[in-house]
Amino acid sequence: MTQDSTGRSDDDPTAKFEHGSAPNTDPGPYGPTAYGQQYQYPQPGYQPDGYPPPGYPQPPLGAYGAYPGYPPPARGTNTMAILALVFAFVFAPVGIVFGIIARNQIARTGEEGEGLALAGLIVGAVFTLLIVAYIIFMVAIFAAAFSAIPAQT
Template sequence: MTDLPPGNPGEQPQLPPDPYQQQPYQGPGPYGQPQPYGPPPPYGAEQPYGQQPYGSQPYGPQYVVAPPTNTMAILAIVFAFIFSPLAIVFGHMAKNQIKVSGESGDGLATAGLILGYVFTGLSVAICLCYGVFMVGICGTAGMAGLIDPTPSPYGY
């Protein structure tokens, strides 16, 4: 005896679809819905409920407006190279304003702060080294007798 699929004795069994048979193209339509292959419907033709005509958008183009950049953040990065202590002040002011207003420029403010601190530290270090050098030169010159510690007879 042969095994037959369940069903009526005279009925043909259902075969799976042939994978090599050409199917109509189902490309993405509006909102990710499949769209049958073929030319777009004519202008003004009625569309099924919920579908837009070919190539149209539901409410026009959607524009995203970026928030403006904080002015203090821009000044912080600029003054880091001009007068670095002012960059520190502007950087802290910009960080506080950005928290409140939601503007962009947090990275600029941070960069201005970092550069302001680095350049201010370098300036202070250079001034200290220069001062120590000058005190050393004057002390050495005085000890060597190059500078006469006695007052001038003329009063100057």
């Protein structure tokens, strides 16, 4: 350890800043930053600490195409399940068919929408039964009404 004329050692961090010298004249990675000095851009190929160099290969993919440590991508809702529920209210027999198709697709692909498909199937079946019962009731009413009319000779 050597001492300068002020009595400070080389290890003293305040030794290099005397009499108003700017403490930020260290060039650092991007060049001098003291007031009045021109900014110098980093040299090509410079990488800050903690970043991989250019051309670094991607990490290996894990399950479902996701990177290790990340959750798998969210599974989408089956479109046929949504259509099953919609058509159960619009045209009930189509809701039944779409509900069956959606449940088969969901079992095969593992998509979301099992509840929608089941609801479309049940609501479609209930509405279809109500429509069939209504048609039978109307036919019975008309048959009874026309049989009550006396035949004209």
